[in-house]
Amino acid sequence: MTRLRTxxxxxxxxxDRVQGAKLTRLVDRLRTEPWYAERLGHLPQRLTREDxxxxxxxxxxxxxxxxxxxxxxxxxxxxxxxxxxxSHVTGGTSGLGRETHGLTWRDVEACGHLSGFAYQWAGLGYxxxxxxxxxxxxxxxxxxxxxxxxxxxxxxxxxxxxxxxDRLRHLLTFxxxxxxGTPSAINxxxxxxxxxxxxxxxxxxxxxxxxxxxxPYPVEWAMTMEEVWGARLHEDYGATQSASSISASTCERxxxxxxxxxxxxxxxxxxxxxxxxxxxxxxxxxGEFGELVITTxxxxxxxxxxxxxxxxxxFLGRDACxxxxxxxxxxxxxxxxxxxxxxIKGQNVFxxxxxxxxxxxxxxxxxxxxxxxDERGRDDLLLEVALSPGTPEDLLTxxxxxxxxxxxxxxxxxxxxxxxxxxxxxxxxxxRRFIDERFDQLAQVTPGSVSTSATRDDVREAGR
Amino acid sequence: MTGHPHDxxxxxxxxxxxxxxxxxxxxxxxxxxGVRVHALTRSLLDSTVVDEELLEQ
Numbered sequence: 001m002t003r004l005r006t007x008x009x010x011x012x013x014x015x016d017r018v019q020g021a022k023l024t025r026l027v028d029r030l031r032t033e034p035w036y037a038e039r040l041g042h043l044p045q046r047l048t049r050e051d052x053x054x055x056x057x058x059x060x061x062x063x064x065x066x067x068x069x070x071x072x073x074x075x076x077x078x079x080x081x082x083x084x085x086x087s088h089v090t091g092g093t094s095g096l097g098r099e100t101h102g103l104t105w106r107d108v109e110a111c112g113h114l115s116g117f118a119y120q121w122a123g124l125g126y127x128x129x130x131x132x133x134x135x136x137x138x139x140x141x142x143x144x145x146x147x148x149x150x151x152x153x154x155x156x157x158x159x160x161x162x163x164x165x166d167r168l169r170h171l172l173t174f175x176x177x178x179x180x181g182t183p184s185a186i187n188x189x190x191x192x193x194x195x196x197x198x199x200x201x202x203x204x205x206x207x208x209x210x211x212x213x214x215x216p217y218p219v220e221w222a223m224t225m226e227e228v229w230g231a232r233l234h235e236d237y238g239a240t241q242s243a244s245s246i247s248a249s250t251c252e253r254x255x256x257x258x259x260x261x262x263x264x265x266x267x268x269x270x271x272x273x274x275x276x277x278x279x280x281x282x283x284x285x286x287g288e289f290g291e292l293v294i295t296t297x298x299x300x301x302x303x304x305x306x307x308x309x310x311x312x313x314x315f316l317g318r319d320a321c322x323x324x325x326x327x328x329x330x331x332x333x334x335x336x337x338x339x340x341x342x343x344i345k346g347q348n349v350f351x352x353x354x355x356x357x358x359x360x361x362x363x364x365x366x367x368x369x370x371x372x373x374d375e376r377g378r379d380d381l382l383l384e385v386a387l388s389p390g391t392p393e394d395l396l397t398x399x400x401x402x403x404x405x406x407x408x409x410x411x412x413x414x415x416x417x418x419x420x421x422x423x424x425x426x427x428x429x430x431x432r433r434f435i436d437e438r439f440d441q442l443a444q445v446t447p448g449s450v451s452t453s454a455t456r457d458d459v460r461e462a463g464r
Numbered sequence: 465m466t467g468h469p470h471d472x473x474x475x476x477x478x479x480x481x482x483x484x485x486x487x488x489x490x491x492x493x494x495x496x497x498g499v500r501v502h503a504l505t506r507s508l509l510d511s512t513v514v515d516e517e518l519l520e521q
Binding site for chain 2: 014107114
């Protein structure tokens, strides 16, 4: 009897062979698609993983230009439009626009199968319940989490649409074995529990793991959360361009091992990842930081070829993790950006766009945006705005509304004196009007600031 | 059938083929079932379960 085996247990040599075979299959399929054919050039019939270097890299602007000329999916849609079962839109408002990526039914199911690895390695077992703190929308995250958990276990309740206290009530009513949340969400829930007098470790005895993503965090914060929640912290990486799926995650060892940052295994059997110097496009040696570049090997509807993510990752190579998996790893907790994109309340936004909106009103003379964790543990954008003398403060309400409509972020906004804000008039000084204070704030979190000794019943009562 | 009912890999291959056949059904709901079965199996072979035929190429 032949038993099945899973891709994560392939040897390095087998991974190379799978990547070569899948790259050959992908290129063969795309040769007749004009958008790709222009980029493929003359390639041999049979390819190895190294042949990827013969192709040019692609970027967001390539995809946006294509989409604008051939809406809604662009010429890079590699299947008939009738086969598109779902689509995802990138959150970035870089000024270039939002990318739209189509998915066939195969792509939708694969998103679940792949994302399921993150949950399985973190400790989710067959038919066990888990929850996720990310909303369902046209963005990728919610769907990847839902389908990822469902590929192995259950999602008994959705919680992302609720306030932190109501979420805690749901967690106690439907105790999960695992929970996904950004560092801000995990921290916010711990803070809310502290306010309500809940001991999370005692109240959620089945909780085995926390899975986080999307924001960098200090090691000390990770260890504090493990202590407060009584669960191991894990991490994943994913993007709309990585087939709308989780495409790297920690193995059983977790995100912090022996007080140091752990590793995320890249899902190399379904993606061809490169980590490149962003200027020279030369491969980054293990141990160094570089830009993550993605080629989707299996995606049907909107494949990406050597897509430059602008994500800055620390690459550590293959066979670096003692868990026995060969797939290459990147470091946990240290992914940042090569551009100035910010992730605020789950939305990807760029300072230039936010400034353009606010300065579109001539009454706005200067501004500062502070991205921080508020006193209730929530992600917050505080906009400090200096208005021209005599401007009615009603303008602040108008600006807040316009901001919410444009970026889907509800800011805290207040008027300040012009002299309270930094001066950016020097021509050589690049204005940095938006400052992310969250990493430093997370570093200040201690078990005493977020944990107490109340019971499960207390939280149920408080949440009502 | 394959004649190997306990062979997991061959059963997956059969499932893939059944999905393909159902996609040609005269009833829309059954056609869609075929699309889903085929997509589910194909994605499983691409993403999770090693497609041994791919390794042999």
